[in-house]
Each structure stands twice: as structure tokens, then as C-alpha cells.
Amino acid sequence: MPVSIAIVDDHYLVAEALSNLIQKFDNYEILLIAANGRNFLDQLQRGNQLPDITLLDLNMPIMDGFETALQLRQQYPSVRVLALSMTDREDHIVRMVRNGARGYLLKDCRPEELHQALDDVMTKGFYYSDFLTSQLVRNLNAPLGNGSISSFNLNEREYEFLKVACSELTYNDIADKMCVSPRTIDGYREAVFQKMNVRTRVGMVIEAVRHGLIDL
Known part of the structure; x- marks a missing residue:
């Protein structure tokens, strides 16, 4: 049809x-x-x-x-x-x-x-x-607060990854910023994608905005 x-x-x-x-x-x-x-x-x-x-x-x-x-x-x-x-x-x-x-x-x-x-x-x-x-x-700023983490059951480190990833930084840059290895960042990314039911970084950003995990 x-x-x-x-x-x-x-x-x-x-x-x-x-x-x-x-x-x-x-x-x-x-x-x-x-x-x-x-x-x-x-x-x-x-x-x-x-x-x-x-x-x-x-x-x-x-x-x-x-x-x-x-x-x-x-x-x-x-x-x-x-x-x-x-x-x-x-x-x-x-x-x-x-x-x-x-x-x-x-x-x-x-x-x-x-x-x-x-x-x-x-x-x-x-x-x-x-x-x-x-x-x-381009203009994503600080989150609304830790209460919103429960929307997707993100832990503190996953939430920290989400905040940093909602930017134009590369994943290697994010690893440096969070003081962890790129492999660890890969793990955070996979966990966040799964919990938020998204397949791309863009989808993650959009869902984060829609659910108030980050604010403008």
C-alpha cells in the first residue's frame, strides 16, 4: 500500500x-x-x-x-x-x-x-x-540533573560519556577527556546505545535532548 x-x-x-x-x-x-x-x-x-x-x-x-x-x-x-x-x-x-x-x-x-x-x-x-x-x-550544554539518568538506567560513567559524546569530539578525544582507553569508550558507547535503543551517535543525541538528559 x-x-x-x-x-x-x-x-x-x-x-x-x-x-x-x-x-x-x-x-x-x-x-x-x-x-x-x-x-x-x-x-x-x-x-x-x-x-x-x-x-x-x-x-x-x-x-x-x-x-x-x-x-x-x-x-x-x-x-x-x-x-x-x-x-x-x-x-x-x-x-x-x-x-x-x-x-x-x-x-x-x-x-x-x-x-x-x-x-x-x-x-x-x-x-x-x-x-x-x-x-x-553544536550548542549542547549541561544536563538537567542526575534524576534524569533513571530514564534509561544509565550509571554515572555512562551518563558522563553521554554528556561528553553530545559534542563534536571524536571518540579518541572523549577517551582522553575521561582518562580511559578507547576500548573502554567503546564499551560505554555500546552500553548507552543499547539502553537508549539507538544505533548511531546522532540518534543518541536526539534521544538525550528529547528525554531531557541534556539541555540547551
């Missing part, structure tokens, strides 16, 4: 252009278009079929993308959200990720990037571009 897409954007021409573009992609179909988050949720609450992916604008009247993503995460967790925005503000990116977005695209991206993002969200569960990763990693 084709992957069903919902487009939530208050700019009619943008929504129509996205619809026309996506319908040219193999194995994708447009399920519905909504002008804002409230209208979208109303359509879902009337019993309409749930989309596989929702392309969600951030700035909309009545209910914006931030609140809509949060409502979807709480009420319809199976719906994958891919955020769309004209801006690359870091606070917007992090807020959307925390509210459940599986990726973040700028509206001036190329059609092939949109296609790749849709494919990745369906096959991998997320789309983290180099742009998104650099925006998140």
Missing part, C-alpha cells in the same frame, strides 16, 4: 505545491490537507484514516506546529511527524524534536531531500540531516 501523507500548512499554494510534488514520488499518496493544527486534529477525531507521515508547518494560526506535534505525540503516537519551517532557529528545532518530530526540513530544501526524508522516516523512523545534527550538537 502507498504511504499516506497529511500536509498541515496555512499557505494554500505551499500545501498544493507539496501535494503535487509528493504525488510524483513512487509509493506515496496524499491523504488530506489541513490549514492548521486544530483543523487537522478535528479531521482525525472525526474518524478519518490516520496518515503514516504528517508534514507539519510550524507557524500557523489557531494551533501552531509545536502544539500540534505535542497533541499528535499524546493522542496519535503512530503518526510520524516531519517538521517544515522557513527558519533554522535552534530553539525551534529542539522544541519540535522534544514534541515528537522525527525530522526537520527547511522549506527551501530540494525535492530529492524531501523524498529522502520521507523514505528515511518510513524505513528508519527518523530523518536527521547534517543540518539538523549540526544545529543540535
Whole structure:
């Protein structure tokens, strides 16, 4: 069956252009278009079929993308959200990720990037571009506190590794900083990846931000 897409954007021409573009992609179909988050949720609450992916604008009247993503995460967790925005503000990116977005695209991206993002969200569960990763990693600061470690049952050294790894340091640099061998760092990495159910360093960073293990 084709992957069903919902487009939530208050700019009619943008929504129509996205619809026309996506319908040219193999194995994708447009399920519905909504002008804002409230209208979208109303359509879902009337019993309409749930989309596989929702392309969600951030700035909309009545209910914006931030609140809509949060409502979807709480009420319809199976719906994958891919955020769309004209801006690359870091606070917007992090807020959307925390509210459940599986990726973040700028509206001036190329059609092939949109296609790749849709494919990745369906096959991998997320789309983290180099742009998104650099925006998140570059400005990660201190954690919220040790109470959040319990989210993934990390011990103190694993948590310390997580904090240091949410940076642009190489694993060898992390070993030097933590005063351990690279092999020990490999062990920390494998343990943290397993406990956080991620397969990549990027995925680890995103999950750490989403669960409040680190903060901006």
C-alpha cells in the first residue's frame, strides 16, 4: 500500500505545491490537507484514516506546529511527524524534536531531500540531516540533573560519556577527556546505545535532548 501523507500548512499554494510534488514520488499518496493544527486534529477525531507521515508547518494560526506535534505525540503516537519551517532557529528545532518530530526540513530544501526524508522516516523512523545534527550538537550544554539518568538506567560513567559524546569530539578525544582507553569508550558507547535503543551517535543525541538528559 502507498504511504499516506497529511500536509498541515496555512499557505494554500505551499500545501498544493507539496501535494503535487509528493504525488510524483513512487509509493506515496496524499491523504488530506489541513490549514492548521486544530483543523487537522478535528479531521482525525472525526474518524478519518490516520496518515503514516504528517508534514507539519510550524507557524500557523489557531494551533501552531509545536502544539500540534505535542497533541499528535499524546493522542496519535503512530503518526510520524516531519517538521517544515522557513527558519533554522535552534530553539525551534529542539522544541519540535522534544514534541515528537522525527525530522526537520527547511522549506527551501530540494525535492530529492524531501523524498529522502520521507523514505528515511518510513524505513528508519527518523530523518536527521547534517543540518539538523549540526544545529543540535553544536550548542549542547549541561544536563538537567542526575534524576534524569533513571530514564534509561544509565550509571554515572555512562551518563558522563553521554554528556561528553553530545559534542563534536571524536571518540579518541572523549577517551582522553575521561582518562580511559578507547576500548573502554567503546564499551560505554555500546552500553548507552543499547539502553537508549539507538544505533548511531546522532540518534543518541536526539534521544538525550528529547528525554531531557541534556539541555540547551
